Amino acid sequence: MGTSGRRVGRPRAAQRPDSGLPAREELLAAAAEMFTERGYAATSTRAIAERAGMRQATMYHYFDGKEDLLAALLEGTVTPSLRLARGLLADDGPAPAEARLWQLCRSDVELLCGGPHNLGALYLLPEVRAEQFAGFHRVRAELKETYGQLLAATESCGALDKRELVLRTDLVFGLIESVILIHRSGPERPVPVFAAATADAALRVAGVREEDLAAAREAGRNLA
Structure with missing residues (x-):
């Protein structure tokens, strides 16, 4: 169930x-x-x-049991980000795709690392590979796909072929989820600062030039 x-x-x-x-x-x-x-x-x-x-x-x-509780907790770490990602993707305002991607990365990191418990660490449980967690994996895959769509809309990734875009998406999405381990080893870091720094790093991985990063960051903050 x-x-x-x-x-x-x-x-x-x-x-x-x-x-x-x-x-x-x-x-x-x-x-x-x-x-x-x-x-x-x-x-x-x-x-x-x-x-x-x-x-x-x-x-x-x-x-129904522990698996049901764990599935609900896991989906709760992804669903808000997917909702935000869909909104940012559909946004027809003046903010460039780089700014929308920055805001998604920042918000996603804050969701993964915020709160009294490091729920993101539950991703690493071997039990999560079981069939009972198909709903979580489905939502996570859709979130990753939305990351890829935002990346494709950026100036630095717009000309990439499909294979290169998939690789860039894997790298950016992998960076965001890597905060689970980083936060677990240093939970005293202020989460908002950590989230903004990770979003900056994600844009660098996406190929945004250093001279354009500050403008993308500022526009991304305004989207909040």
């Missing part, structure tokens, strides 16, 4: 102090905390339910 269309209303055993979250979101918050701190394999559904302040049986009212 998927992670949407759940029934609502079954009461929880006890509410987590200072929470205020709906039951489903509380379970996701508990799972995120435990998966990133204790490890996915070492975390049981009972422990997640207890951390969220509810019975294990109640948890199964919202999620």
